[in-house]
Amino acid sequence: MYPEFDVIVVGAGTAGIPAALGAVERGLKVALVEAAADIGGTLHLSSASISAGGTDLQRRAGIADSAQDHFTDALRINHGTGDHVLLRKWTEEAGPMVDWLESIGWTCMDGVPHFAPEHDLYNVERTYRSTNAGIEVLDAFRRELARVEPTGLLTLMLETRFTDLVTRNGRVTGILADTPLGPVSLSAQSVILTTGGFSGSARHWQELHGHVPLRYHVETVRGDALDPVRAAGGSVWFTEYCLPAFGGTRTLDSKASAWIHSDVLPTRRPPWEIYVNERGERFMPEDEMSIDARERAVMAQPNWAFWIVWDEAIRKASKPLFRWPAETVEALFAGEGGEDFVVAGSVEELAERTGMPEGALRTTIELYNRGQAVGSDMFRRKHMPAPIAEAPFYAVRHYGCSISCYPGIKVDEDLRVVRADGSPIEGLYAAGEVIGIGFLGHGFLSGSIVSSAITFGRKLGREVPAKVPA
Numbered sequence: 001m002y003p004e005f006d007v008i009v010v011g012a013g014t015a016g017i018p019a020a021l022g023a024v025e026r027g028l029k030v031a032l033v034e035a036a037a038d039i040g041g042t043l044h045l046s047s048a049s050i051s052a053g054g055t056d057l058q059r060r061a062g063i064a065d066s067a068q069d070h071f072t073d074a075l076r077i078n079h080g081t082g083d084h085v086l087l088r089k090w091t092e093e094a095g096p097m098v099d100w101l102e103s104i105g106w107t108c109m110d111g112v113p114h115f116a117p118e119h120d121l122y123n124v125e126r127t128y129r130s131t132n133a134g135i136e137v138l139d140a141f142r143r144e145l146a147r148v149e150p151t152g153l154l155t156l157m158l159e160t161r162f163t164d165l166v167t168r169n170g171r172v173t174g175i176l177a178d179t180p181l182g183p184v185s186l187s188a189q190s191v192i193l194t195t196g197g198f199s200g201s202a203r204h205w206q207e208l209h210g211h212v213p214l215r216y217h218v219e220t221v222r223g224d225a226l227d228p229v230r231a232a233g234g235s236v237w238f239t240e241y242c243l244p245a246f247g248g249t250r251t252l253d254s255k256a257s258a259w260i261h262s263d264v265l266p267t268r269r270p271p272w273e274i275y276v277n278e279r280g281e282r283f284m285p286e287d288e289m290s291i292d293a294r295e296r297a298v299m300a301q302p303n304w305a306f307w308i309v310w311d312e313a314i315r316k317a318s319k320p321l322f323r324w325p326a327e328t329v330e331a332l333f334a335g336e337g338g339e340d341f342v343v344a345g346s347v348e349e350l351a352e353r354t355g356m357p358e359g360a361l362r363t364t365i366e367l368y369n370r371g372q373a374v375g376s377d378m379f380r381r382k383h384m385p386a387p388i389a390e391a392p393f394y395a396v397r398h399y400g401c402s403i404s405c406y407p408g409i410k411v412d413e414d415l416r417v418v419r420a421d422g423s424p425i426e427g428l429y430a431a432g433e434v435i436g437i438g439f440l441g442h443g444f445l446s447g448s449i450v451s452s453a454i455t456f457g458r459k460l461g462r463e464v465p466a467k468v469p470a
Contacts, residue, residue, distance in 0.1 A: 005031045005155070005188040006466040008175055010162045010225070013041020014450055015432030015457030016194035017141040022461020024153045031186055032154060033177060035161040036220040039141070041196055042433075043134035045218060049116060050128045050137075050454070051447030052094035056102065057128065061112040065124050067092045074448070077120050077292070078441020081241075085413045086439040090452045097455040098128060106140040107131045116446035117267045120291050127447040137450070160184070161220075162195060164228045165428070172232065172427035190427055190464045193417070194457055197405030197433035198223025208239050208407050213304050214248060214399040225434050229409050232428070235420040237410040238438025244304055244400030245444075246294045250340055251332070261323050262308070262398060265291075270383040272318040273310040274368050276395075277301040280351065280360030282368065285381040292443050295400065304400035307354055309365070313390040321396075333394070340397040350393045404449055408436025415460055429464055431456035 007023045009016045012034035020032040034041075053070030071091040075084070108128035116127040130136035148154055159180050166174040166185060174187035198204035199217035204226060206212055226236065247264040263269040271286040283306070284297040298304055308321065322329050332341045344350035347365060351358035369387040371377040377384060409430050411417055416424035432453035440448045 002031070002155070002184065002186055003029070005029045005186065007031075007190050007192060007461075007464060008033060008186055008188040009192045009194060009461075010175060011035075011041060011194035011196060011432070011434070012039040012156065012158075013194060013196055013221075013432065013453075014043055014046070014137070015434075015453040016041070016192070017145065018454050018458040019192050019194055019431065019461035019464075020154060021141075021144050021148065022458050023464065023466075024148045024151060024461075026462065026466070028153065028466050030154050031157060031188065033157045033160045033162060033175070033186070035159070035195075035224065036218075037159050039145075039156070039158070040134070040138045041221055042218050043138045045216065046134035046137075046450060048130035048134040048137045048450050049447040050098060050101075050108075050130065050451040051113075051122070051126050051445065052098040052128070052451055053091060053124075053126055054095040055098045055113075055128075057098065057108065057111065058113060058125070061125070063113065063125055065126060067095055069124070070094070070122075070126060073122050073124075073126075074441065074445050077122070077445055078443040080441075081443070082441030083439035086411075087441065089413065090440075090448075090455055093455050093459060094451050097451070097458055100458070101137070101140065101454070104140045104144050106136055117265055118291065119444045119446040122446060134450075137454075162224050162228075165191070165232050167232055170426065172425060189466050190429060192457075192460050192464060193225045193229070193409065193428070193430040193434050194432045194453075195223075195225045195434045196221035197408065197436070198226060199402055199405055205402070208236070209242050211304070213244060213402045214250060215402040216245075216248070217402070223405075225409060225430070229417060229425075229428075229430075232425060233419045234417045234425055234428075235410045236407050236436075238436050239407045241406035241436075241438040241442045242299070243295050243406065243442065243444065244299055245403050246291070246298055246400060247308075247398045248401035249337075249396065249398055251337065260401070262321055262396075263319070263323060264308075264321075264398075266383070269319055269321075270385075272314045272385055273308045273321065274364070274388065275398075276307045276309050276356065276361065276364055278303065278305060278307075278356060280356035280358075280364055282364055282379060285377065285379040287381050287383045295444070298400040301400075305397060306399075307356065307395045307397050309350070309388065309393065309395045311388045311390045311393050314386055314388065315394065317386060337396070342395045344393050344395075345391050347393060350395055354395050354397070404437050405433060406436050406438040406442070408438065409434055411435050415456055429460050431460050
């Protein structure tokens with residue numbers, strides 16, 4: 001039997017740990033429940049880029065910025081989409097959150113914010129790259145958890161998977177969970193859901209988007225909160241939003257900082273190759289500079305998939321497309337990469353082995369070569385250093401990859417979980433990717449996912465009611 005807690009935090013990750021720390025700092029009894037055998041959640045995979053305006057780091061670097069500038073810039077990048085109330089709350093509190101991270105020992109690369117070319121750029125340097133990716137944040141959190149351990153206020157429950165909400169008279173009063181020793185029931189004045197998104201759940205992807213993409217995720221983060229919340233009357237928002245990261249392969253086996261192994265950012269490596277969909281057709285200028293436009297282009301392709309195609313002359317002359325060592329690339333083409341890595345002695349063989357229509361692929365390559373020869377591409381591509389004409393020919397299938405979930409549990413401006421009519425479910429709160437990233441807008445804002453999760457988790461821990469109102 002467990003005592004009644006003041007607060008139960010479900011999920012010991014990016015949002016859950018700062019939520020638990022904030023509640024303990026108030027002298028509250030907290031249960032921090034985690035499905036995995038260790039804390040951290042997606043911080044184990046995340047690059048942990050964090051964005052915020054008006055920070056001490058910016059001031060020391062002589063960068064003029066503010067929360068208002070951050071908010072305005074975010075609306076420019078996301079085309080005015082998302083939930084502007086929550087977006088403003090995040091930008092207003094993100095700066096103090098980064099200052100707090102610094103105070104607990106977190107550091108960022110070079111000690112200054114940067115522009116982040118993997119997403120459409122902010123107007124000023126506003127993205128802080130954690131020195132050791134997500135582990136940098138997690139290590140700072142671990143130190144804080146160790147610091148508060150002597151208080152006896154925090155009960156950490158690992159390998160404890162949340163299964164349902166306990167309600168009484170329409171109010172959430174606790175949770176049910178499975179542990180290695182059997183099911184348990186926990187009671188509290190307030191429950192904070194920070195279980196993460198549903199990237200690990202093919203079922204939820206199929207239900208909400210009708211498509212199950214290549215996903216970069218933690219297996220234990222699989223949308224545990226969605227079904228219990230909906231059963232309790234809550235709702236899901238931003239189901240119409242979806243946007244992949246551009247250009248990953250199926251070999252997602254590296255650290256977070258390099259999990260997309262292909263160097264497909266034109267700002268870093270101007271493309272020599274062409275991008276061809278499953279129909280054998282080009283679909284965009286390969287040197288398109290807008291990251292948002294690139295992501296939308298790949299999402300419009302069948303199965304969010306395309307082939308990057310080049311020839312032997314390009315292989316010899318260009319900077320390597322892949323970040324892997326040369327011997328790894330050779331092994332992938334020799335068979336370890338399966339049907340996604342193809343080398344062929346002719347265009348006909350390339351078409352046969354990739355499954356693209358031969359006539360369409362041949363025409364696509366011919367049209368590109370004609371445009372390249374005269375410096376005029378029908379897709380308005382500018383960088384065309386060489387034709388694709390010398391055997392052998394190479395093709396590697398790439399995909400639009402899921403790294404986060406736009407839909408999530410709907411909350412109000414106070415992060416209370418709400419019903420479809422907007423009324424709050426008493427005693428239930430949520431933060432982090434469990435509420436989806438759709439409130440940030442239908443476009444990736446550099447450093448926003450980790451930043452908003454920490455910001456809102458910390459906010460709930462410091463503010464969530466600990467006593468039932470009289």
